[in-house]
Structures are given as C-alpha cells and as structure tokens.
Amino acid sequence: MRAWVVRAGENGEREQTALDEGLLLAGWLGLGDLSDTATRNDIRAAVAAAYPDEGPYTVGNWTGQLYRFVREIQPDDLVVLPLKSLLVAVGRVVGDYEYRSDAADGGRHVRRVEWLVTEIDRQTIQSDLLDSMGSLLTIFELSRFGAAERVAALAEGKPDPGRPDADEFAATLTEPAKLYEEVRRRGADAPLTLSIRDFLAVWGVQRRYPAATEQIQSDLAARGLVTVPSFTEGTLDSQIAVLAGGAEPDESGASAVTRLSTSTGLPSAVQDALHTAAGLSGEIAQSALRSAAARLSGHLPDEEAETQTVAYRVSNLESANRMPESVRVGDSLGTAMTIMVLRGYSQLPVLDADGRLRGVVSWESIGRARMADPDADLEAATVRGQEADRSDDLLDWVGTIQQSGYVLVRDHDHKVCGLITASDLTVQFGTRVRPFVLVEEIEQRLRRVVDRCIPLDHIRAVVPRGRASRVHSAANLTFGAYGHLLKVPENWAALGWAIDQQHFLAALEECRQFRNSLMHFSPDPVTDDQLLPAQGLLELLRSVDPHV
CATH class of the missing domain: 3.10.590 (ph1033 like fold)
Structure with missing residues (x-):
C-alpha cells in the first residue's frame, strides 16, 4: 500500500x-x-x-x-x-x-x-x-x-502516530538547559546526534530565521557548544552532532573532533564534517576548529566576520541529499538506456567504484556517440557532468541548472550525494513565492476596502503627525497601521462587515507577525501549517468583500 x-x-x-x-x-x-x-x-x-x-x-x-x-x-x-x-x-x-x-x-x-x-x-x-x-x-x-x-x-479517525523513526529522546529535550545537560552527561566520545528539526524544537522554533539563529548561536557560545555540521546548513531533516567545542584535549593530545572522526555509527553527514576537520594538522587544524566554533557560535574575529554571509546552500535542497540512481564505470550502455527509459530520466551520472563522478550519459550524448560509431559503448557516450559542492551558494548554480537541466552534488569526500534538476528548483522556489503572493493579496484587499469605505482624514489620523501630509491613500500605510485604523469603532462600522471585530483584529495581528517573519531570510520553506493563519484571513476577506 x-x-x-x-x-x-x-x-x-x-x-x-x-x-x-x-x-x-x-x-x-x-x-x-x-x-x-x-x-x-x-x-x-x-x-x-x-x-x-x-x-x-x-x-x-x-x-x-x-x-x-x-x-x-x-x-x-x-x-x-x-x-x-x-x-x-x-x-x-x-x-x-x-x-x-x-x-x-x-x-x-x-x-x-x-x-x-x-x-x-x-x-x-x-x-x-x-x-x-x-x-x-x-x-x-x-x-x-x-x-x-x-x-x-x-x-481510521486516529491522530497521526508520527514518524516510526522519531527520536523519542529528542522529544524530551524541551528546553536548552536539558540539551546542555545531556551533552555534558554523554561526554566528548558519545555526542548527542539529532535532526536539525528536533534541534530547533529545543528553542521552540520551526524555521531558521535570523533572530532565532542568532539566539541559538549565542546560547551555544555561552555554554561552549558547537554543532557539526552547522545547524544553519542542510535540510531540517539533516542530522547534526552537538559537541563541547571548547573541551580540552585528552591524554594523547587529541581533540574531541579528532577522536570522533574515526567513530562508527554516526550519521554520514556528521562523519564527513568531522573527518574534514580532523584531516587538518597542527596549528592549521586548531585555527580551523577555533574558526568553525566561532562561526557556529556567532562570534567571529573582526578580520573574519566580513567573509561570513547568509547564503542559501545547495545542501538546503532535499534532492541534494538524496543519492541519485546511477551507473558505474564498466556497465553497458544498454544498462544505462534501460534505466533511463524505465525511470523517464534524461541523464544518468556515471560513477567510479568509490562513488565519485566520472561523467554523465544522456540521450543527447548517446545520440552523438552512436552517430560516430553505431557500436559505441558507455565510455564513448559519457560526457563531462556539472558538479556542485554541498556547501556552494545555490544561486550561483541556478543559471547552470536552467541551461543544462541538472547539476550533480558532491559531499566533502567528492562523492556524489545528490542531484538537483530544473524541476526541483521550480518546486522549491514556487513554494517560497507562495507566502508572498498570499500576503500581497491580503494587503491589496485591505487597501482597496479602506480607500473605498474610510475617509482620508481618518486614515491620516493613525499616522504619526509629521508624516500624515504624505499619506494620500491606504497604499501609504504600513501593514501594522491597519490594525490601529480598524480598532476605531467608527472606521470599523464604515466597512459594514457582519463579522466579529476582535477576532478579525487578532487574525490581522497574527498575519502582521507572519509577514514580518517573511521579510527575514530563512533557508527553510514555509509549511502549509504555518500558512494557515494567513490563508484563513484571506478567505475571510474574500468572503466579506467578494468584489474587491
């Protein structure tokens, strides 16, 4: 089923x-x-x-x-x-x-x-x-x-039982103090690993807004903790480890990161990040680890701060973290063609025995190879593939994906770990545009009904006196001003709406807060559940004023 x-x-x-x-x-x-x-x-x-x-x-x-x-x-x-x-x-x-x-x-x-x-x-x-x-x-x-x-x-009428692999322990970490205590209890050799989604829930947030991220980074820094990889990278379901980044070396002089880099049983993304850090040596390693800890905690030295910018990473796309179907060096061209027909693919990555990219086979490359030699094999039909690193800025690859239709994604060991297609971009950015379109319609409807029903002098009355003369219509109001305007009984009565004023104003304030949150960058999409208040307000506006 x-x-x-x-x-x-x-x-x-x-x-x-x-x-x-x-x-x-x-x-x-x-x-x-x-x-x-x-x-x-x-x-x-x-x-x-x-x-x-x-x-x-x-x-x-x-x-x-x-x-x-x-x-x-x-x-x-x-x-x-x-x-x-x-x-x-x-x-x-x-x-x-x-x-x-x-x-x-x-x-x-x-x-x-x-x-x-x-x-x-x-x-x-x-x-x-x-x-x-x-x-x-x-x-x-x-x-x-x-x-x-x-x-x-x-x-069957039952509530959602939740993920079968849900981290029941993570659900007990209901506040930062409990997370700190658990990291300390486990010690350096047994790190706490959990999803970014569960990690954020410790602070009671669902998305990585700048204000929330800054607060979390500040709290981690105060306790000497870091996350590996950074909780600011990857999807909400990516796994991270929470470490005591400032812990002193053990008797052999090795840091917690170095010891853990050889551990088994850790999520692959965590192992990749630990291996990368541990692979550095001497002062370079210590400097890199200090810098990584500072970046994760939000406390960069002044000379490094200007290089740290908020970016939408390749790894933030789910498909970048899902291993694509592929063929291996030495497979037959018939195998590649069979998979492409069965799955409806336009191209397939060709990987070596270690999982690293050796090229791409596509219908176009097959056609060109067969034109030159009707008996061409997979090697002859393999062409160079586009390959991005998980940590790359996604916007840098949008043009390439539009032109070629795809880009393959590699991890820290240069092994293929994902595939982003033009379709993935369409869905991802379409999801991100939707909340803005919804809020824009709410604002347009508010502007039109206010301009039609409420006199200009009443509109100007809710604006600070020094700016009132520059208000020529509702279009000059901030979103928050509508709440002040419609609190006035005379203005509310002018609308002629047969709905509860207090409930409407409460919904308007909730939408204002949602709108403000949209104005701040977050690498995480807005979920349907988070859209519910704004959707409800829009449906109400459509109902009470259907001709607007």
Missing part, C-alpha cells in the same frame, strides 16, 4: 466534484485519452503534442505526474486531498484510470475513490507529514517517514 496526494486544482476548483462523485481528477485541459499509454515515453509524447509551446522541463514534470496518476497509483492505495477549508480528506483508490470523454474539460482524467474521512483537522497531523503534503505538484507520492501507515491511521 502506498499513499499519494492528488490535488483538486490550483485553487480547489474541482474539490466539490471530487467529494460528491468519489473521484480523483487530474485536470490537464486539452489532453486526450491516456488509456493506451503503456510507458512514460508514451505519455511524454502525448503531453508534448498537447502542449507544443512548453519546454522540455515542463513536459518532463507533467509526464511524471500523469504517469503516477495513470500507471503507478493502484487500487487500495490511499490518497490525500487537501481542502480549501484547511481540512484534509483521505480516501482509498477503487478503480483504474478512466477517461470521461463526455465530461467537462479538466474533469476527464479520473480515478474512482472511496472517501473514508473528509474532515481531518490539520492540527492532528504532525508537522513533518504536513510538510510532505505541501508540495506544489498536483500528483505526488507521500513516501517519507512512514507516510502510508500514518495516512491509514488518519483514515
């Missing part, structure tokens, strides 16, 4: 039909019957023919989603439908793919589903599963953290 998400349109426009008729509806206006498509290439051809103006990356992305809908989703699989009401529906698939030629365009590609429960409160779903549901794709699998079993529990 597998679990999937199938959305009902970008704005939930097919939601009611899905619930009323027991259907999953894939959309894709203008696309014909896919019943006879047996492979990804068949679907790719149908998509390319239906949308001739779309580029290869969009066609590839849509092909993957439709292949899941037509071929991969099976009867008895579970499916999740996020609803506009901010509730969640869960059903069981009961039929194969169907094409309804007599249905309205957008409702022709369907799967039959039995809805088991349609009013699951998102608060009963833990944040990691909600995060997984937050993809902007229409059709995708929930495959991480035991998702299928957890969705099954939700379908």
Whole structure:
C-alpha cells in the first residue's frame, strides 16, 4: 500500500466534484485519452503534442505526474486531498484510470475513490507529514517517514502516530538547559546526534530565521557548544552532532573532533564534517576548529566576520541529499538506456567504484556517440557532468541548472550525494513565492476596502503627525497601521462587515507577525501549517468583500 496526494486544482476548483462523485481528477485541459499509454515515453509524447509551446522541463514534470496518476497509483492505495477549508480528506483508490470523454474539460482524467474521512483537522497531523503534503505538484507520492501507515491511521479517525523513526529522546529535550545537560552527561566520545528539526524544537522554533539563529548561536557560545555540521546548513531533516567545542584535549593530545572522526555509527553527514576537520594538522587544524566554533557560535574575529554571509546552500535542497540512481564505470550502455527509459530520466551520472563522478550519459550524448560509431559503448557516450559542492551558494548554480537541466552534488569526500534538476528548483522556489503572493493579496484587499469605505482624514489620523501630509491613500500605510485604523469603532462600522471585530483584529495581528517573519531570510520553506493563519484571513476577506 502506498499513499499519494492528488490535488483538486490550483485553487480547489474541482474539490466539490471530487467529494460528491468519489473521484480523483487530474485536470490537464486539452489532453486526450491516456488509456493506451503503456510507458512514460508514451505519455511524454502525448503531453508534448498537447502542449507544443512548453519546454522540455515542463513536459518532463507533467509526464511524471500523469504517469503516477495513470500507471503507478493502484487500487487500495490511499490518497490525500487537501481542502480549501484547511481540512484534509483521505480516501482509498477503487478503480483504474478512466477517461470521461463526455465530461467537462479538466474533469476527464479520473480515478474512482472511496472517501473514508473528509474532515481531518490539520492540527492532528504532525508537522513533518504536513510538510510532505505541501508540495506544489498536483500528483505526488507521500513516501517519507512512514507516510502510508500514518495516512491509514488518519483514515481510521486516529491522530497521526508520527514518524516510526522519531527520536523519542529528542522529544524530551524541551528546553536548552536539558540539551546542555545531556551533552555534558554523554561526554566528548558519545555526542548527542539529532535532526536539525528536533534541534530547533529545543528553542521552540520551526524555521531558521535570523533572530532565532542568532539566539541559538549565542546560547551555544555561552555554554561552549558547537554543532557539526552547522545547524544553519542542510535540510531540517539533516542530522547534526552537538559537541563541547571548547573541551580540552585528552591524554594523547587529541581533540574531541579528532577522536570522533574515526567513530562508527554516526550519521554520514556528521562523519564527513568531522573527518574534514580532523584531516587538518597542527596549528592549521586548531585555527580551523577555533574558526568553525566561532562561526557556529556567532562570534567571529573582526578580520573574519566580513567573509561570513547568509547564503542559501545547495545542501538546503532535499534532492541534494538524496543519492541519485546511477551507473558505474564498466556497465553497458544498454544498462544505462534501460534505466533511463524505465525511470523517464534524461541523464544518468556515471560513477567510479568509490562513488565519485566520472561523467554523465544522456540521450543527447548517446545520440552523438552512436552517430560516430553505431557500436559505441558507455565510455564513448559519457560526457563531462556539472558538479556542485554541498556547501556552494545555490544561486550561483541556478543559471547552470536552467541551461543544462541538472547539476550533480558532491559531499566533502567528492562523492556524489545528490542531484538537483530544473524541476526541483521550480518546486522549491514556487513554494517560497507562495507566502508572498498570499500576503500581497491580503494587503491589496485591505487597501482597496479602506480607500473605498474610510475617509482620508481618518486614515491620516493613525499616522504619526509629521508624516500624515504624505499619506494620500491606504497604499501609504504600513501593514501594522491597519490594525490601529480598524480598532476605531467608527472606521470599523464604515466597512459594514457582519463579522466579529476582535477576532478579525487578532487574525490581522497574527498575519502582521507572519509577514514580518517573511521579510527575514530563512533557508527553510514555509509549511502549509504555518500558512494557515494567513490563508484563513484571506478567505475571510474574500468572503466579506467578494468584489474587491
């Protein structure tokens, strides 16, 4: 049994039909019957023919989603439908793919589903599963953290049981003092390892906003602790070790970092970081470790401070930390082609016995090699591949990914550890744009209704006297000023809204705080759960003033 998400349109426009008729509806206006498509290439051809103006990356992305809908989703699989009401529906698939030629365009590609429960409160779903549901794709699998079993529990009316591999001990670290005590209790040779998500939860935060990061770094520095790798790098599910960075050397003169670099059982990312630090020698090593500790604690010497900038790292993308499928030096070209056809890949990395990149084989490189020699082998079809380091600034690679469609990712030992595609960028940055678009619509609606209903002199009354003359409309107000403006009974009455004023103002203040947090850099995406207050306020504004 597998679990999937199938959305009902970008704005939930097919939601009611899905619930009323027991259907999953894939959309894709203008696309014909896919019943006879047996492979990804068949679907790719149908998509390319239906949308001739779309580029290869969009066609590839849509092909993957439709292949899941037509071929991969099976009867008895579970499916999740996020609803506009901010509730969640869960059903069981009961039929194969169907094409309804007599249905309205957008409702022709369907799967039959039995809805088991349609009013699951998102608060009963833990944040990691909600995060997984937050993809902007229409059709995708929930495959991480035991998702299928957890969705099954939700379908039975039970609360989300949480990750099967959840760190129960980490859940006991409810405040920084407990984390400090645990690190001290374990000693230098048995470091505390946990996910960045669990580490942040010790301070009661979910994202690495600058203010939160600065507070955590300051608290760590005060206790002489560091994290390896830095908790500011990697995804929320990356593993880190918390060490006593200032601990004195042992009897052999070795630091905790050096001793731990030869340990087994530590997460690979932690071992990589420890190995890199321990591989340095003498004064260089000590200087590097002091500098690393200072960077992690936020206390850099003045001469080094200017080189430390906030950056969005390659490692912050989930796909950069997921080993891609590959072929090895010495494999046949037929093996590479078979994998590429089966998986719908445009290219595959070619690795040596140590997992290091030796090149890339693609359909283009295969075609060129076969033009020169019909019997060309894998080596002849292998070309140089684009390779980024996990610690590189992601923005430096965006142009390359747009041009070539991908970049491979290497770890500290120069071994391939991930693959970023143009599709990954689209999803990642689309997720990041969504909160800004949502807040912008809220502001636009507030501006328009205030300008229409409230006199200019009342608007100016909530602005400091020295700036009032420069206010010509609601567009000149800060977001926070709307709360002060609508607290005034006369102004509130002018809106004519039949809703509770105090609840609205409370929602407006919560949205103001959310908006302010967006203005500060964080490498972590905003989850659907974190968007709920702003989404709720926007739905309320749309309801009370639908013509704005």
